Amino acid sequence: MANATQQAGGKRLGGKTAIVTGASAGIGRATALALAGEGAAVVLNARRRERLDEVAAVIAAQGGTALVVPGDAGRAEEIDALLAQALAWADGGNKYDIVVVNAGRGLAGSVLTSDEAQWEALYRTNVLGAAHLMRQAGRYLMQRRSGDIVALGSVVGRQISPVSAVYGSTK
Numbered sequence: 540m541a542n543a544t545q546q547a548g549g550k551r552l553g554g555k556t557a558i559v560t561g562a563s564a565g566i567g568r569a570t571a572l573a574l575a576g577e578g579a580a581v582v583l584n585a586r587r588r589e590r591l592d593e594v595a596a597v598i599a600a601q602g603g604t605a606l607v608v609p610g611d612a613g614r615a616e617e618i619d620a621l622l623a624q625a626l627a628w629a630d631g632g633n634k635y636d637i638v639v640v641n642a643g644r645g646l647a648g649s650v651l652t653s654d655e656a657q658w659e660a661l662y663r664t665n666v667l668g669a670a671h672l673m674r675q676a677g678r679y680l681m682q683r684r685s686g687d688i689v690a691l692g693s694v695v696g697r698q699i700s701p702v703s704a705v706y707g708s709t710k
């Protein structure tokens with residue numbers, strides 16, 4: 540059976556394995572499909588397994604390779620499990636090369652008006668989970684001396700908006 544490198548033949552990211560968090564919808568889904576289109580084997584993470592299965596099916600139908608690893612990107616132990624599964628994935632070459640730190644959620648309002656009950660969950664996913672993923676993947680890629688980490692920021696992280704100030708502070 541052909542592995543990911545052989546299947547990808549000639550494409551820009553042939554032989555590379557990419558991990559995408561928040562791959563079940565939006566920017567993460569589109570990024571996963573784009574990476575697969577360029578020949579990367581893609582590890583898909585988000586909480587909704589059925590949505591990830593659908594993305595994996597699209598990738599497979601287009602001749603690509605994907606591994607579904609459902610989990611919460613705001614929980615350190617689930618991030619560690621995601622990275623371990625990526626490293627153990629034979630079709631991905633028992634390695635990973637690219638990590639897209641995309642999983643995130645929004646919150647409307649300012650410090651005065653946003654729902655404070657959401658603050659902890661917002662920070663857990665957008666800041667703590669993202670930082671843990673970057674730290675763990677960064678250590679591995681530094682050891683290998685190659686690879687890329689791409690983290691999704693936002694314009695509201697640079698120019699604080701009165702209508703999404705708390706969310707902006709996480710980006």
Ligand SMILES: NC(=O)c1ccc[n+]([C@@H]2O[C@H](COP(=O)([O-])OP(=O)(O)OC[C@H]3O[C@@H](n4cnc5c(N)ncnc54)[C@H](OP(=O)(O)O)[C@@H]3O)[C@@H](O)[C@H]2O)c1
Nearest residue numbers: 561562563564565566585586587611612641642643691693
């Ligand atoms: N859309 C914009 O205009 C915009 C602008 C600037 C930056 N961004 C950033 O881009 C990223 C993606 O945004 P989007 O607009 O594509 O959002 P989206 O359509 O709401 O999708 C968010 C994705 O993140 C996943 N996710 C959320 N919480 C998660 C968690 N705890 N663990 C694992 N996965 C989680 C969701 O999947 P599940 O629900 O299945 O877990 C979903 O796949 C975010 O980091 C966002 O801050 C977006």
